[in-house]
Amino acid sequence: MDTCExxxxxxxxxxxxGTVIGWTQAAERLVGYAPEDVVGRSAALVVPPSDEAPTISAYVVRCRAHNGWSGTTTVRDRNGQLLNxxxxxxxLRGADGTVRWLVSVTDIGTLARGAATNGSMRESLLTRAPIGIVVRDRQLRCTWVNDTMESHDGxxxxxxxxxxxSEAQPGFETEAIxxxxxxxxxxGTSRVLEYWPGP
Known part of the structure; x- marks a missing residue:
């Protein structure tokens, strides 16, 4: 993981x-709540209910069942706006058996805007990557592609x-993907799928 990350x-x-016991300045910048606003309160303040976890208790149960949780989701900022x-x-397990949860959240929109406006180091590295890379939004629309991918699948x-x-390359295989x-x-669970695009 690099410093930027x-x-x-x-x-x-x-x-x-599911009670907040620690809060960073980056968390305050993301959702607008200072530590005194959120520490000691339920994470439900910023974590909206979902089908997978309708309550914070269900959220903790799911995390415990999977020893954690990763993927894309939404959080609610101080103004009530949902951020992707x-x-x-x-x-995290303590010596006495206590369990804590370390939650790391990155604003997808900020990363996308930063890459577009600043020509960030991350995008530069992705652009030069020897493998094809495509970035998609939550509606699966392409928002970015590197040169390698363009030359790879044509x-x-x-x-x-x-x-x-499925719109850029219609066909059964793309619909399955x-x-x-x-x-x-x-x-919210990663999958590995091997796919070899046609000429």
Whole structure:
């Protein structure tokens, strides 16, 4: 993990009941709550209910069942706005058996805007990567693609940007790939899928 990754991430710590017990400046910048506003309160203040975890208790149960949780989700800021974020929850065990949850959250929108406006180091590295990389939004529309991917599958950048894979390259295989992408979005669980695009 590079320094940029750490700096961009909002970090919070929860106890095993879902109460906030630690809060960073990055978390305050992300959602607008100062430590005194949120520490000692339920994480439900910033974590909206979902089908997977309708309550904070259910959220903790799910995290415990999987020894953590990662994927994309939303958080609620101080103004009630929902932000799309990438989230990783890690279990920490104390010597006395107590459990704490370290929550790392990165605003997906900020990363996308930063890459677009600042020509960030991250995008520069991705652009030069020897493997094809495509970035998609939550509707599976392409928002960014590197040159390697364009030359690998032959789909021009202008045909890809703003479109889903099934729109840029219609066919049964692309629809099957999108079905897996939807599953990942809904479950928050990563999947590895091998796919060899045609000429």
């Amino acid at each position: 750490i700096t961009d991430s909002a970090i919070a710590m929860l106890d095993d009941h 974020v990438s989230r990783r929850v890690s279990m 789909i021009p950048r202008e045909r890809r940007l703003g479109r889903r894979l 999108e079905a897996v992408m939807w599953q990942v979005l809904q479950s």
